[in-house]
Amino acid sequence: MPVVFLARGNFLFETRLILIKLRSMITTIDVASIRRDFPILRTRVGGRPLVYLDNAATTQKPAAVLSALEKHYKESNANINRGVHYLAERATDAYELARKTVARFLNVARSEEVIFVRGTTEGINLVAQSYALPFLKKGDEILLTTMEHHANIVPWQLVSERNGAKLRIIPITESGELDMEVFESLLGERTKIVSLAHASNTLGTVNPVKELVDKAHAYGAIVLLDGAQAVGHFPVDVQDLDCDFYVFSGHKLFSTTGAGVVYGKYELLQSMPPFQGGGDMIGKVTFEKTTYKEPPARFEAGTPNIGGAVALGAAIDYLSGLDRVVLMEYEHDLLQYATSLLSDIEGLRIYGRASDKVSLISFTLDGIHPHDIATLLDADGIAIRAGHHCTQPLHRHYGLSATTRASFAFYNTREEAEQLAASLEKSKRLFG
Amino acid sequence: MSDLTELYQEIILDHNKYPRNYGCLDNYTDKGEGHNPLCGDEVTVYWKLGPEDIKALSFQARGCAISQASASMMTQILKGKSVEEAQELFQLLRRHLTQECEDEEFPEELGELAALAGVRKYPARIKCATLAWHAMCDKISD
Numbered sequence: 001m002p003v004v005f006l007a008r009g010n011f012l013f014e015t016r017l018i019l020i021k022l023r024s025m026i027t028t029i030d031v032a033s034i035r036r037d038f039p040i041l042r043t044r045v046g047g048r049p050l051v052y053l054d055n056a057a058t059t060q061k062p063a064a065v066l067s068a069l070e071k072h073y074k075e076s077n078a079n080i081n082r083g084v085h086y087l088a089e090r091a092t093d094a095y096e097l098a099r100k101t102v103a104r105f106l107n108v109a110r111s112e113e114v115i116f117v118r119g120t121t122e123g124i125n126l127v128a129q130s131y132a133l134p135f136l137k138k139g140d141e142i143l144l145t146t147m148e149h150h151a152n153i154v155p156w157q158l159v160s161e162r163n164g165a166k167l168r169i170i171p172i173t174e175s176g177e178l179d180m181e182v183f184e185s186l187l188g189e190r191t192k193i194v195s196l197a198h199a200s201n202t203l204g205t206v207n208p209v210k211e212l213v214d215k216a217h218a219y220g221a222i223v224l225l226d227g228a229q230a231v232g233h234f235p236v237d238v239q240d241l242d243c244d245f246y247v248f249s250g251h252k253l254f255s256t257t258g259a260g261v262v263y264g265k266y267e268l269l270q271s272m273p274p275f276q277g278g279g280d281m282i283g284k285v286t287f288e289k290t291t292y293k294e295p296p297a298r299f300e301a302g303t304p305n306i307g308g309a310v311a312l313g314a315a316i317d318y319l320s321g322l323d324r325v326v327l328m329e330y331e332h333d334l335l336q337y338a339t340s341l342l343s344d345i346e347g348l349r350i351y352g353r354a355s356d357k358v359s360l361i362s363f364t365l366d367g368i369h370p371h372d373i374a375t376l377l378d379a380d381g382i383a384i385r386a387g388h389h390c391t392q393p394l395h396r397h398y399g400l401s402a403t404t405r406a407s408f409a410f411y412n413t414r415e416e417a418e419q420l421a422a423s424l425e426k427s428k429r430l431f432g
Numbered sequence: 433m434s435d436l437t438e439l440y441q442e443i444i445l446d447h448n449k450y451p452r453n454y455g456c457l458d459n460y461t462d463k464g465e466g467h468n469p470l471c472g473d474e475v476t477v478y479w480k481l482g483p484e485d486i487k488a489l490s491f492q493a494r495g496c497a498i499s500q501a502s503a504s505m506m507t508q509i510l511k512g513k514s515v516e517e518a519q520e521l522f523q524l525l526r527r528h529l530t531q532e533c534e535d536e537e538f539p540e541e542l543g544e545l546a547a548l549a550g551v552r553k554y555p556a557r558i559k560c561a562t563l564a565w566h567a568m569c570d571k572i573s574d
């Protein structure tokens with residue numbers, strides 16, 4: 001008997017070892033190989049290798065995206081929806097294929113719910129102008145949060161100045177998470193729109209959006225999620241979230257600037273008037289009256305960023321070739337490692353300690369202003385962001401005018417986090 | 433000297449760490465505010481103007497070492513100067529920070545301000561170096 005037990009014990013032990021080994025094989029991605037996919041990461045800054053930690057501002061682009069863009073302009077370039085010639089058809093097909101790719105990426109119910117826009121900013125303005133402006137009236141309320149990017153504040157202010165809707169703000173807790181109790185107390189019959197970041201660009205906080213959507217819907221309010229800082233870090237399923245609008249920028253999803261997406265539930269889109277007027281969005285035009293196309297065409301006036309849409313499709317295809325769950329774990333590990341390194345630096349204070357965070361760290365360092373940190377780190381080839389990151393109300397909440405932000409992507413490494421920490425220590429020494 | 437050590441000379445770091453004439457001035461006759469919307473830097477300069485010259489100056493700021501040091505040095509160098517002289521010094525400093533006199537040595541009148549020469553290699557930071565000067569000189573000439 002004891003022998004059998006021993007054998008069994010050994011067997012279990014070995015299986016566990018194999019499992020641990022397998023797990024570490026799964027969770028350690030081949031970063032070196034991924035980095036080779038991003039040509040710009042080979043850049044040298046003043047003789048040192050570039051350490052790019054400004055991914056929340058914009059991400060770098062894999063060769064697959066760049067070559068898809070070039071291929072499009074070399075082989076398929078024409079205007080869309082207008083010509084009947086060979087290239088016009090190829091271009092239209094490529095553009096609509098990109099729409100389908102985005103549709104799959106967000107798991108939307110039908111691809112007509114995907115509207116191409118310039119980016120998050122234009123997307124939120126679209127919803128503000130075509131939904132909030134005509135449908136809200138004096139006394140109706142729009143809920144935002146303390147951590148919003150200016151792009152999710154100012155468009156609603158513009159609307160409220162015109163129709164008298166009121167903005168109310170969901171506050172945050174010490175750790176940088178939404179105060180859900182206050183959120184619930186703010187919800188009421190007057191609440192018509194709740195608009196918030198899926199993930200914060202300054203705190204990194206991933207908000208409990210599913211719960212927020214449920215609670216907002218209980219009061220008949222619709223919810224817009226600003227996904228600018230979310231889509232590049234984890235998979236998003238809009239049907240699962242049940243949000244009414246979802247907005248993001250392609251350039252923060254490893255694609256080019258100038259193309260982004262608004263997802264909207266079809267019935268909502270159908271009820272909404274156009275955002276801009278022009279070609280491609282009309283049914284019939286006379287000087288007396290113009291009829292509009294159905295969504296998404298209704299919201300895509302003029303020649304869109306065709307190449308940008310194609311590139312975005314290519315970026316999503318690139319991501320599909322990677323295991324996103326593994327990337328998430330990798331980034332999570334990187335965030336924890338970087339957080340622990342930075343926490344060890346005396347005088348460094350991190351803003352945003354939510355339990356669920358995307359891989360970015362905003363901080364201050366006693367005695368050195370963020371702009372000086374940015375300049376000092378740049379001398380070591382490290383790119384970070386200093387300033388208010390377009391979240392002035394959030395900075396004011398903390399009594400700050402600026403912070404320094406290091407933001408990571410799955411192509412960043414532990415060594416780069418170490419270089420960041422070392423360069424910060426060096427800066428401290430210089431500033432005495 | 434590397435660009436970096438030229439930018440962050442000892443004098444700059446010292447003024448950053450121990451800003452001179454910091455705080456609100458008692459009985460100031462006027463004050464000027466400067467704000468850089470790009471980075472959120474803020475400065476307020478207070479001064480007491482006598483019949484002939486600027487009797488005293490002080491400042492309060494939230495900003496980088498360059499703007500902090502420049503403001504601190506300004507409060508020292510402008511003390512006892514007439515408004516006209518203050519304006520001339522500002523113009524002189526500006527000319528030496530921007531392209532106009534890029535390669536020239538800083539003239540003696542600018543004194544310690546010569547430590548700001550390193551800023552010339554960082555065009556984005558010139559605004560930091562002139563923030564406090566604008567806050568004061570744009571107002572005092574009114």
Ligand SMILES: Cc1ncc(COP(=O)(O)O)c(C=O)c1O
Pocket residue numbers: 056057118119120121122149151152197199200201226228229249390
């Ligand atoms: C949370 C968030 N919302 C909106 C935006 C605006 O995105 P874009 O400038 O691409 O329109 C950003 C980008 O900085 C962001 O981080």
